[in-house]
Amino acid sequence: MKTMKYTRSLMIPVVITMAVLFSPVEVNAQKKKNKEEEKVEGVDSKLLSGLKWRGIGPAMASGRVADFAVNPENQSEWYVAIASGNVWKTINNGTTFEPVFEKYGSYSTGVITMDPDNPNVLWLGTGENNHQRALGYGDGVYKSEDGGESWTNMGLKESRQIGGIVVDPRDSDVVFVAAEGSAWGPGGERGLYKTTDGGETWNKVLEISENTGVNNVVMDPVDSDIM
Incomplete structure (x- = not known):
């Protein structure tokens, strides 16, 4: 019993000594952390003003205008298709633009x-x-029927890239679409497609091969049967 009492009496000062030794270390560590945080928060914005952002990929370049359409009845109204994202609409001759294709299945x-x-x-x-x-x-x-306010996917989802679209001026339900297909492999929906019911169904009217798509389609402005 004397031995146990003696051992306990030795443990008490040891524990107290360890607490005293480690307490300053923790305090110093906390002070150091606070100083580091102060340094981060106190960074002068002038030091960062010279830094510029740059695109590093993957394989992506912005700013490419792919196509545009102008309202013949109101030439202050345009629609601009951007390769790197969205369709943009202006109603004031290009002074301001608003995105109108943000919540759909493709950005390009x-x-x-x-x-x-x-x-x-x-x-x-x-x-x-x-x-x-x-x-x-x-x-x-x-397809949009309300000036770009809303859009409906009309099919040809495996075409990957669309090169051209023409609407027959004699019948708005007749539309031709040049589908390029994937750039990285064969197959998919590629060729020249035609609808006679406003996009409800499509028929392939020109097929070259599983590796070759159609890049564009042009309709004779005088005779719509000539393409």
Whole structure:
């Protein structure tokens, strides 16, 4: 019993000594941490003003205008398709622009066409119409019937890139779409497609091969049967 009492009496000063030794270390560490935080918070903004942001990829370049459409009845109203993202609309001749294609399945747009009989009807081909290393792909053809306020995907989701869209001025339900297909492999929806019911169904009217798509389509302004 004497031995146990003696051992306990020795442990008490040892514990107290350790507490005394480590307490200053913790206090000093906390002070150091506070000083470091003060240094971070106190960084002069002038030191960072010379730093510039730069894009580092992957394989992405911005600022490419892919296509635009102008309302023939009101030439202050334009729609601009941007390869690196969105469709932008101006109603004041380009003074300001508003994005109108933000909540849909593709960010990249390649071609936009206005119905010649109704400027509120727009056809949009997603995916950049420019095959190169920095390339954005899409998910088919979209249609707006309210001047870009809302859009509906009308199919050809495996086309990847749309190169051109034309609307027959004699019949707005007749639309031709040039589908390029994937730049990285065969197959998918590629070729020239036609709808006669406003995009509800599509028929391939020109097929070259599983590796070859159609980049553009142009309709004779005098005779719509000539393309």
